[in-house]
Structure formats: structure tokens, C-alpha cells
Amino acid sequence: MNIGIEQGMLLAAVLFLIGLTGLLVRRDIVFMLISVEIMLNAAGLAFIVAGSAWRQADGQVMFLFILTMAATEVAVGLALIIQLFMKLKSVDIDRANTMKG
Amino acid sequence: MNTVFYISSALAVFATLKAITNKVAIHALLYFIVSLLSVAVVLFVLGAPFVAALEVIIYAGAIMVLFVFVIMMLNLGRETLNDESGMLKREMFIGPSVISTLLLAEIVYMLVHQTAMPLSLKTITPAEVGQLLFTKYMLVVELGAFLLMSGIVGAYHLGQKEKLVHHRFLKTEKDIA
Amino acid sequence: MKELLWLIVALPFAGSLLLIIFGTRLSRFLCAIIGVGSVSMSAVLTLLVGTDFLCGNPDGKAYVETLWQWMNVNGLSPDVAFHLDTVSLCFIFVITFVGALIHLYSVQFMWKDEGLRRFFIYMNLFVGFMLTLVLADNMLLLYLGWEGVGLCSYLLIGFWYQDPANGYAARKAFIVTRVGDLAMTVGLFVLFLNFHTLNIQVILTAAPGTWPVGSGVALATAFLLLGGALGKSAQLPLQTWLPDAMAGPSPVSALIHSATMVTAGVYLIARTHVLFELAPLAMAVIAFIGALTLLVAGLAALNQHDIKKVLAYSTISQIGYMFLALGVGAWSAAIFHFMIHAFFKALLFLGAGIVIWALDEEHNMFKMGGLWKKLPVTFWTFLIGAASLSALPLITAGFYSKDKILWLSYASDKGSVWLWLAALAGAFLTALYAFRMVFLTFFGEAKKEPGQIPGLLMTIPLFVLAVLSIIGGFIELPGDLGHFTLFSDFIEKTLPVTAIAITGHYTEFALQCISAVVAIAGMLVAYIYYYNKPFPATEPRRNRLQQFLYLGWNFDLLYNTIIVQPIVFLSAIDKNDFIDKCYNGLAALTVQIHSLLSAMQNGMVRRYAVVLAIGAIITLTIIFYL
Numbered sequence: 033m034n035i036g037i038e039q040g041m042l043l044a045a046v047l048f049l050i051g052l053t054g055l056l057v058r059r060d061i062v063f064m065l066i067s068v069e070i071m072l073n074a075a076g077l078a079f080i081v082a083g084s085a086w087r088q089a090d091g092q093v094m095f096l097f098i099l100t101m102a103a104t105e106v107a108v109g110l111a112l113i114i115q116l117f118m119k120l121k122s123v124d125i126d127r128a129n130t131m132k133g
Numbered sequence: 134m135n136t137v138f139y140i141s142s143a144l145a146v147f148a149t150l151k152a153i154t155n156k157v158a159i160h161a162l163l164y165f166i167v168s169l170l171s172v173a174v175v176l177f178v179l180g181a182p183f184v185a186a187l188e189v190i191i192y193a194g195a196i197m198v199l200f201v202f203v204i205m206m207l208n209l210g211r212e213t214l215n216d217e218s219g220m221l222k223r224e225m226f227i228g229p230s231v232i233s234t235l236l237l238a239e240i241v242y243m244l245v246h247q248t249a250m251p252l253s254l255k256t257i258t259p260a261e262v263g264q265l266l267f268t269k270y271m272l273v274v275e276l277g278a279f280l281l282m283s284g285i286v287g288a289y290h291l292g293q294k295e296k297l298v299h300h301r302f303l304k305t306e307k308d309i310a
Numbered sequence: 311m312k313e314l315l316w317l318i319v320a321l322p323f324a325g326s327l328l329l330i331i332f333g334t335r336l337s338r339f340l341c342a343i344i345g346v347g348s349v350s351m352s353a354v355l356t357l358l359v360g361t362d363f364l365c366g367n368p369d370g371k372a373y374v375e376t377l378w379q380w381m382n383v384n385g386l387s388p389d390v391a392f393h394l395d396t397v398s399l400c401f402i403f404v405i406t407f408v409g410a411l412i413h414l415y416s417v418q419f420m421w422k423d424e425g426l427r428r429f430f431i432y433m434n435l436f437v438g439f440m441l442t443l444v445l446a447d448n449m450l451l452l453y454l455g456w457e458g459v460g461l462c463s464y465l466l467i468g469f470w471y472q473d474p475a476n477g478y479a480a481r482k483a484f485i486v487t488r489v490g491d492l493a494m495t496v497g498l499f500v501l502f503l504n505f506h507t508l509n510i511q512v513i514l515t516a517a518p519g520t521w522p523v524g525s526g527v528a529l530a531t532a533f534l535l536l537g538g539a540l541g542k543s544a545q546l547p548l549q550t551w552l553p554d555a556m557a558g559p560s561p562v563s564a565l566i567h568s569a570t571m572v573t574a575g576v577y578l579i580a581r582t583h584v585l586f587e588l589a590p591l592a593m594a595v596i597a598f599i600g601a602l603t604l605l606v607a608g609l610a611a612l613n614q615h616d617i618k619k620v621l622a623y624s625t626i627s628q629i630g631y632m633f634l635a636l637g638v639g640a641w642s643a644a645i646f647h648f649m650i651h652a653f654f655k656a657l658l659f660l661g662a663g664i665v666i667w668a669l670d671e672e673h674n675m676f677k678m679g680g681l682w683k684k685l686p687v688t689f690w691t692f693l694i695g696a697a698s699l700s701a702l703p704l705i706t707a708g709f710y711s712k713d714k715i716l717w718l719s720y721a722s723d724k725g726s727v728w729l730w731l732a733a734l735a736g737a738f739l740t741a742l743y744a745f746r747m748v749f750l751t752f753f754g755e756a757k758k759e760p761g762q763i764p765g766l767l768m769t770i771p772l773f774v775l776a777v778l779s780i781i782g783g784f785i786e787l788p789g790d791l792g793h794f795t796l797f798s799d800f801i802e803k804t805l806p807v808t809a810i811a812i813t814g815h816y817t818e819f820a821l822q823c824i825s826a827v828v829a830i831a832g833m834l835v836a837y838i839y840y841y842n843k844p845f846p847a848t849e850p851r852r853n854r855l856q857q858f859l860y861l862g863w864n865f866d867l868l869y870n871t872i873i874v875q876p877i878v879f880l881s882a883i884d885k886n887d888f889i890d891k892c893y894n895g896l897a898a899l900t901v902q903i904h905s906l907l908s909a910m911q912n913g914m915v916r917r918y919a920v921v922l923a924i925g926a927i928i929t930l931t932i933i934f935y936l
Contacts, residue, residue, distance in 0.1 A: 034251055036249050036250065036252070037249070037250040039138075040179070042244060043145070043146075045237065045244075047145060047146065047168075047172075049233040049236055050149045050150060050153060050233075051153070052232075053153065053229045053230060056229035057225055057226055062158050062200075063158065065200075066153075066162065067153060073169065077172055077175070080181050081252070083181070083257070084180055085252055086250075090265065092184045093262060093266055093273075095181075096262075096277075097273060099188070099191055100277045100280060100281060102192070103191065106196050106199060106200065107288040108284055110199065110200065111288045112291055113203065113207075114203065114206070114291075114292060115292075117207055118295070122216070123216075
């Protein structure tokens with residue numbers, strides 16, 4: 033196999049940037065959280081690619097931790113989304129701007 | 134192996150793109166799950182079977198299912214769908230696309246000026262990962278456990294329904310009992 | 311005993327300090343005791359120190375008591391030292407005695423006022439400063455007392471500060487006297503430049519040798535010091551503040567604006583008489599200003615309806631007499647008239663204060679009447695005071711002092727017949743307005759009933775001052791009536807003897823008869839026009855001339871147009887000048903930047919995310935390319 037590390041990293045970067053674009057564009061809270069997940073996944077992929085290039089298992093260990101963190105974050109984040117939805121009665125995040133000024 | 138890698142990565146990118154441009158949340162989630170599966174294939178190609186399995190089981194299997202359940206619970210109706218169409222317009226993609234393109238350009242520049250390192254087919258077994266986990270990265274495992282614990286507790290508390298507080302003169306017998 | 315001289319000055323200051331620190335914790339009675347007690351003790355001490363000074367001191371040699379060296383800066387080393395000689399002894403006697411009587415009177419006058427403590431603080435402070443002024447050994451200490459009395463005058467005129475008109479009157483007094491003080495300061499500079507010291511006696515002994523008579527420097531210094539005296543003593547052209555100063559309580563007017571502070575100018579000129587003798591033109595100007603002022607003020611007093619304003623213009627007029635005396639070189643006559651004037655003017659002000667107090671703040675004479683039965687003590691003492699003011703012949707002290715001035719304005723080697731004629735006309739006017747005041751206030755039908763009858767605390771000072779207004783003149787009898795020169799001998803131990811050009815007892819007697827006739831004529835004219843005449847209880851109608859005189863010859867309008875309006879106009883232009891624009895621009899810039907920055911805090915999460923992304927781009931760029 034003659035895939036260079038750059039191509040793997042490029043894949044990870046493209047996925048990350050798609051997630052970033054989704055985060056900036058969408059106004060729906062749920063979609064923003066999905067975009068964050070996309071970004072996390074892309075970051076993990078970057079770690080695996082690096083681990084494969086160095087022929088070490090450290091990359092996989094890092095991916096494991098990113099996975100753990102993503103799981104926790106999703107759990108808590110979804111609970112918060114539920115609470116926010118109860119308060120705002122809508123999923124538009126621009127409604128939550130009482131910290132203005 | 135190269136072709137598998139290229140096809141899977143193309144699929145992943147396409148699925149992710151579809152995921153962020155969707156109006157219905159469940160559809161976006163499903164597209165994302167497709168993307169996750171493609172990424173799992175890529176991980177297999179890169180010689181990390183353990184992580185690829187974990188990705189499918191935990192990420193696509195647990196986290197995304199959690200997402201689906203919560204979206205079902207939110208019970209967003211047709212008005213939300215209409216709002217969604219109002220919120221998502223073509224013009225809104227311009228700004229963030231510019232930003233992302235700039236970042237992409239910088240990352241590509243970075244990658245091009247790097248020393249070339251080929252990826253290998255050597256499979257890293259779960260045994261090696263386990264060895265590292267329990268010797269070199271011991272503390273981080275414990276920390277991960279803490280994190281999960283706090284996540285559970287936090288999610289439980291945050292997910293509780295808020296109790297309505299009645300003034301004590303307005304309480305009926307049912308409330309007191 | 312003489313060593314206690316410093317205590318005379320220190321006691322009023324101590325009283326004031328005590329009241330400042332502890333005043334709010336003491337009862338009103340105790341405050342009054344401290345206020346009156348400090349000045350009374352000073353008065354008793356003055357007697358003791360005075361007798362000790364005069365015993366065994368036939369030449370009247372001065373006694374100097376140095377307390378400490380004030381400063382030593384580049385050759386200027388004034389001491390805090392008190393210089394007691396016959397002139398200052400006379401002044402401190404008047405200040406402490408009349409001051410003590412007025413303090414006693416003001417206990418009952420101000421008893422119902424809630425600012426009683428504040429009042430005694432200011433009054434004691436004033437007495438302290440005035441004593442410093444007259445006892446000062448050097449010009450700098452004198453200037454300290456000068457400014458101190460000006461401050462206390464401001465504080466006391468604006469005593470009832472809740473009414474903004476009183477504050478305006480106080481500011482006017484302060485600013486007009488400030489103009490004079492400025493001239494005096496420049497005069498002090500010139501003195502120091504020439505003599506390298508400000509010690510008065512040193513200057514007075516060195517001056518004749520240093521400056522030839524009539525030289526430019528002497529003239530300049532004399533005119534500058536005269537400027538200060540004019541401001542403080544309310545003579546032309548700086549007399550506009552004194553009628554407005556009647557906004558203060560009556561004891562204040564009695565103490566400050568009749569007996570003591572306004573005579574500070576007289577004291578200054580008498581003290582530095584050597585400098586004035588070196589500048590004959592200045593002396594002539596003093597005499598001219600004195601004569602002119604007494605006529606201007608006399609005519610203005612004739613057209614007032616407010617009883618205190620009559621007395622204010624009368625004060626200006628009588629100080630004009632003193633200035634006239636100083637201008638013709640009649641030093642002891644001026645001091646004599648100062649003393650007698652202090653007695654009867656304080657008496658008149660205290661009496662007027664009682665009338666106002668009894669009639670519940672009624673100042674308009676035309677709304678008073680028939681009080682001679684209701685307030686008998688006040689009436690008789692007021693009558694004695696008015697008689698003294700009009701120089702009723704032979705029985706009042708005012709006759710002897712004013713007559714001396716009239717005689718010397720004719721007979722002195724610097725006098726002239728025109729000055730005498732002006733003084734004579736002034737005497738007629740004085741008698742006229744004084745008895746106009748008496749008849750309008752105390753006779754005629756009673757338009758208002760007195761609400762309160764004065765008690766002992768108010769009538770004892772009246773009584774004492776009335777006695778002094780009668781017998782005070784017998785210490786100085788003129789040449790043809792016995793030639794008893796106790797007072798002038800006393801003063802002429804320090805001040806020079808008046809040089810007389812025209813002698814002759816018959817001339818003197820003739821002139822005395824003329825002035826006596828003139829005074830009685832004034833009283834008669836007042837009787838004809840004002841006794842028991844039915845006047846409406848309002849301000850009198852005035853024709854154009856009377857209105858002009860009523861406004862004090864409209865000096866206020868003149869100064870307003872010439873001085874005040876141009877300054878106000880210029881300062882309005884200057885209000886938004888270039889420098890202000892710089893500062894305002896700085897403030898406006900800050901506000902602009904703030905509004906820009908606060909737009910960044912809009913609470914919208916997506917915008918924050920955009921900023922994050924842009925920040926990431928910028929950071930990466932910096933890392934790569936730098």
C-alpha cells in the first residue's frame with residue numbers, strides 16, 4: 033500500500049471542515065450537536081492515521097479516549113438540549129441570547 | 134487496498150455532506166451513521182481492527198441510537214420542519230464555506246510541506262492496545278472512568294423534569310399527599 | 311500683664327476651635343457661653359493689658375511681643391508678632407468691647423435659629439482675625455487678618471445660605487473686596503522689593519530716607535494700598551457690596567459692617583501713614599474720595615425704605631468722613647471718629663435688629679410705626695444713637711468727633727474750604743436721613759404689632775452703647791470749649807500731630823455754630839416731612855431721580871455693563887474651545903470603541919463559533935508565515 037500519511041490526514045481534515053461548516057451554518061440545536069460529533073470523529077480518524085504511520089498502538093489508545101469523551105458529551109449535551117427545548121419551546125439557538133450585552 | 138481506501142473515503146465525505154444539509158434530523162443522523170461505517174472501513178484498511186469494531190459498536194451503535202431516541206422524545210412537529218426550511222438558506226452557506234476553504238487551504242499547505250511517511254498494512258492487534266492501556270496510559274483510563282461516571286450523574290440530573298412549585302396556599306390535597 | 315497680649319488674640323480663636331470640634335455635642339446654652347465668654351475674656355484682658363501698658367509708659371513706647379517665626383524663605387522672614395501701641399490699643403478696645411456686647415445681644419437674637427453654633431464659630435473667628443489685623447507687627451500678618459475677616463464676612467453675610475440671594479450677596483462682597491485686595495497684594499510686593507522686609511516699623515523708619523516725597527514709587531505704593539483700603543472700607547468706587555451685605559443677621563451688620571471690618575481700611579492707612587505722607591497726591595485723592603463718598607452715600611441713604619440699607623449707606627458715608635480726615639492729615643481725628651462711630655453705629659444696628667426681630671422680619675420702614683410706646687428701651691437708645699449720628703450739638707459724642715473732622719478739613723494745611731463745604735452738606739444729609747429713619751420707624755400710626763419684646767440680653771448692650779455714645783465724646787473737647795485733648799494726646803504718641811494752617815478760636819467757634827445749625831436744620835426738615843405723616847404701608851413711590859439715588863447711584867448697573875457682561879461673554883465663548891474639544895473627543899472616542907466592542911457580546915452562539923473559526927485561521931497563518 034502506498035498511501036501517504038498526507039492523504040489520510042487530508043481525509044480527516046475534510047471531514048472536520050465539513051463538520052465545522054455544519055456547525056456554523058445550522059441554527060438548529062440538534063444539528064449543531066451532530067456537527068460536533070462529525071468533528072470529533074474526524075479528529076479521532078486523524079489519530080488513527082498517525083498511529084498507523086508510526087506503526088504504534090498509541091493512536092488507537094487516543095481514539096479510545098476520544099470515543100469515551102464523545103459518549104459522555106453526547107449524553108450530557110442531549111440532556112441539556114431537552115432542558116433548553118423545554119425553556120425556549122423551540123430549537124432555534126438564536127432564541128437563547130439572554131446573555132446579550 | 135488503495136481502491137478500498139479511496140472508495141470508502143469518498144463515501145464518507147459524501148455522506149457527511151448530505152448529513153449537514155438535511156432538513157429532517159433523523160435523516161441527517163442516518164447519513165451520519167453511513168459516514169461512520171465508511172470511516173470504520175477506512176480504519177480497517179489502516180490496520181486498526183479493534184478501533185474499527187469499537188467505532189461501529191459504540192459510536193454508531195450506542196451514541197447515535199441515543200441521539201435518535203432523544204430526537205424522538207423531543208417530538209418536533211411539522212412547524213419545526215417549516216422553520217427549518219426558513220432557517221436553512223443557500224446564502225447562509227457562503228460565509229462558513231469561505232472560512233472552511235481557507236482552513237482547508239492552510240491544512241493542505243501544511244501537509245504538502247511535510248516529510249512523506251507511508252501508511253502500513255501492519256495490523257495492530259487488540260493485545261497491543263490493551264498492553265499500552267494498562268501500563269503506559271493507566272491514569273488516563275481511570276480518568277476516563279471518572280468522566281463516564283460524571284456523565285451518567287450529570288445526564289440523570291439534567292434530564293429530570295422540573296418540579297412545578299405551587300404556593301402553599303394553592304396546594305390541593307393531592308399535592309400535599 | 312502685658313505678656314498676656316497674645317491671649318487676647320488667642321481666646322476668640324480658641325473659642326471658635328472649641329465650638330468647631332465639640333459644638334454639636336454641646337448644648338446651645340454652653341455654646342453661647344463659650345461664644346460670648348471668649349470675647350468677653352478678651353475684653354477684660356484688653357483692659358488689664360492696656361492699663362499695664364499705659365502705666366509707666368508716658369511716651370507710649372510700643373510693646374512688641376514675638377510669638378514665633380512664621381517662615382524664613384529667601385530673605386522673607388516674618389514673625390508672628392503683636393505690636394501694641396496706642397493706636398492698636400484703641401482698636402482692640404473697641405473690637406473686644408463692642409464685640410462682647412454684640413455677642414451678648416446675639417445670644418437672644420439668634421436663640422431660635424438652628425445655626426446658633428455655626429454663628430458663634432464664625433463670629434469668634436472673625437474677632438480673632440480682626441484682632442490679628444490690628445495687632446500685626448508685619449504686613450504679612452496684617453494681610454492674614456485682612457483675608458481672614460474677608461472670609462468671615464463672606465461666611466456671615468451668607469449665613470442663611472438656604473436663600474440663594476444671600477449667597478449672591480456674600481459672593482458679591484467677597485469679589486468686590488478681592489479687587490481691592492489684589493491692589494494691596496501688589497503693594498506688598500512693591501514694599502518687599504524695596505525694603506526686603508515686611509515689618510511695619512522697619513518700613514516706616516526706612517521709607518523717608520529711601521523714597522523722596524512725591525516720587526513715583528511712593529505714589530504707586532500709596533495708591534495700591536489705598537486700593538485695598540477702598541475695597542475693605544466700601545468707599546467709592548468699591549462700595550457696592552456693603553448695602554447688599556445687609557442680607558446677613560443684624561448682629562453681623564453691627565459688628566462687621568459698621569464697627570470693625572469696614573474700618574480696617576482706616577487702620578491700614580493710619581498704620582502706614584509715613585508712606586502716605588510721602589505721597590501728597592495720594593492724600594489728596596483720599597480726601598477727595600472721602601468727601602465724594604459721604605455725599606453720594608448720604609443722598610442714597612435718603613431714598614431707602616429698608617431700615618438696614620439706610621444704616622449701610624450711613625456707614626459708607628461716615629467712613630467717608632474718616633477717609634476725609636485721613637486725607638487732610640487729621641490722624642487722631644479719624645481714629646476718634648472711628649471709635650465714636652463704632653459705638654453709635656453698632657447701637658443703631660442693634661436697635662434696628664430688635665425692631666426687625668420684634669416685627670417678624672419686617673425691613674420696610676414704611677410698614678413700621680408707633681413703636682415708641684411698644685418698645686421703649688429700644689426707642690430711647692435708638693434716638694440717642696441717631697442723635698449721635700446727626701452730631702446733635704454738645705450732648706452727643708458724635709458732635710465732638712464729627713466737629714473735629716469738620717474743623718480740621720478746613721483748618722489743616724492740606725484742607726480746603728471745598729472739603730469743608732462737602733462735609734457740611736454731608737452733615738445736613740446725615741441729620742435728615744437719621745431722623746427720617748427715627749420718625750418713620752417709631753412714630754406715626756402703628757401698622758404692625760411687635761411679636762416679641764427684647765429681654766435683658768438684648769437691652770443691656772443697647773444701654774451700654776447708648777451711654778458710651780453720649781459720654782464718649784467728653785474725652786476730647788475742641789479748642790474753644792475747653793481744649794481737653796486726652797484722646798488726641800493718646801493717639802499722637804504714635805501718629806503724627808496734625809499740622810494746622812488756620813488757627814483761631816473764633817474761626818473755630820463760628821464754624822461750630824454753622825455745623826450745629828446745619829444739623830438741627832436737618833432734624834427739623836425731617837420733622838416737617840416725616841413726623842406723624844400718614845404714609846401707605848408699601849414702598850414709597852419714587853420719581854426718576856429718587857429711583858436713581860435709591861439704587862445707590864446705579865453703580866451695580868455700571869459695573870454689570872462694563873465688567874461683568876464682557877467677562878461672561880468671553881467665558882461663554884471659551885467654554886467650548888480647542889482644548890475642551892480634545893478632552894471631549896477623547897471621551898467620545900472611548901464611547902465609540904465601547905459601542906463597537908459591546909456589539910460583540912450578543913449572546914448568539916453561532917457568532918461566537920464563527921469568531922472561533924476565524925481565530926483559528928489567523929493563528930495558523932501566524933504560525934506558518936512568521
